[in-house]
Amino acid sequence: MRALSERFRPYEWALSTAEIARLAGIAPEQVLRFDGNTPPHPRPTSNVAAVERALARVNTYAHGGFPELLEAIADYAGVGTENIVLGAGADDLIMLVARSFAGPGDVVSVRDEPTYPVYRVSSWIAGAEVGDDDPVLTFVCRPHNPTGALVPLPDARPLAVDEAYFEYTGGKTAAGLLDDGVIVIRTFSKAFGLAGARIGYALAAVDTAAELNERQAPAPISSISAALALAGLADPPDVSETLEERDRLAAGLRGLDLEPASSWANFVYVPVAEAGALTDALLRKGLAVRGSAEGIRITPREAADDDVLLRRVAEALGR
Numbered sequence: 001m002r003a004l005s006e007r008f009r010p011y012e013w014a015l016s017t018a019e020i021a022r023l024a025g026i027a028p029e030q031v032l033r034f035d036g037n038t039p040p041h042p043r044p045t046s047n048v049a050a051v052e053r054a055l056a057r058v059n060t061y062a063h064g065g066f067p068e069l070l071e072a073i074a075d076y077a078g079v080g081t082e083n084i085v086l087g088a089g090a091d092d093l094i095m096l097v098a099r100s101f102a103g104p105g106d107v108v109s110v111r112d113e114p115t116y117p118v119y120r121v122s123s124w125i126a127g128a129e130v131g132d133d134d135p136v137l138t139f140v141c142r143p144h145n146p147t148g149a150l151v152p153l154p155d156a157r158p159l160a161v162d163e164a165y166f167e168y169t170g171g172k173t174a175a176g177l178l179d180d181g182v183i184v185i186r187t188f189s190k191a192f193g194l195a196g197a198r199i200g201y202a203l204a205a206v207d208t209a210a211e212l213n214e215r216q217a218p219a220p221i222s223s224i225s226a227a228l229a230l231a232g233l234a235d236p237p238d239v240s241e242t243l244e245e246r247d248r249l250a251a252g253l254r255g256l257d258l259e260p261a262s263s264w265a266n267f268v269y270v271p272v273a274e275a276g277a278l279t280d281a282l283l284r285k286g287l288a289v290r291g292s293a294e295g296i297r298i299t300p301r302e303a304a305d306d307d308v309l310l311r312r313v314a315e316a317l318g319r
């Protein structure tokens with residue numbers, strides 16, 4: 001196998017729900033995950049009827065691709081179908097963009113680090129290094145994971161803007177810059193509640209999208225996932241309740257003398273000393289948050305679950 005950068009580190013998943021349950025001495029159903037930046041339940045459009053037609057033809061390839069889905073995404077995103085590249089989630093599109101633009105000897109810039117680790121992973125797997133010296137590609141995460149900030153758009157080109165949390169921003173997007181060397185990456189995993197279906201899309205200038213499509217796998221998404229995405233787009237999500245609950249959770253955290261960062265996404269980032277110890281203490285109670293060196297990131301669930309978390313955070317911090 002071709003050697004990768006000496007700095008290469010693979011993506012690391014959080015503990016499984018079964019492992020957390022074992023650690024906490026509770027049943028897996030009692031574990032509450034606040035660490036995935038996904039909604040607590042599927043949307044009503046994710047149902048058996050939505051996939052019936054796709055299931056009846058699951059023995060065949062989707063010859064000719066998914067024209068209906070491309071039309072629906074084009075309508076939703078305000079672009080043409082020829083601007084769209086489909087992928088198995090935003091991750092697949094990040095990997096595609098990295099390997100299409102960068103290779104051995106190249107440098108890829110990742111802005112606002114620490115941020116979503118797959119920009120680094122995909123660059124390293126493409127054989128490139130991560131740095132800021134004459135990059136062939138720049139990644140920016142906007143809104144930013146993990147802080148939720150609407151970070152400035154870099155002037156660098158080509159620029160891949162990860163808009164995984166676009167739906168929570170009230171329409172903030174770089175999609176108007178496609179003809180200026182910008183590629184926008186989005187997903188159905190977050191507001192559309194389809195993380196398990198693995199489906200996302202990139203938007204790019206027509207020639208860039210064509211080249212990316214040529215470099216993409218022949219059949220990158222499943223017909224079942226395409227059907228779920230299409231059903232979701234027929235009734236796009238209203239995220240207002242999620243945002244209200246996020247803000248209520250943030251107020252609760254402020255009530256504990258914490259200072260959650262203001263967020264444009266479906267999570268809140270809270271700087272805390274000894275974030276690792278707090279993350280660990282919560283895990284032992286069956287509550288998973290995303291811990292990092294200097295803080296924890298929390299995805300709100302429903303009010304009752306979030307209140308349990310607030311109580312446990314208060315206990316762990318002695319407040």
Ligand SMILES: Cc1ncc(COP(=O)(O)O)c(C=O)c1O
Pocket residue numbers: 036037088089090091092116141145162164186187188189195198199200
């Ligand atoms: C910024 C960002 N990009 C991409 C992803 C992955 O999205 P997908 O499930 O579409 O691969 C995530 C998931 O947490 C994310 O936070």
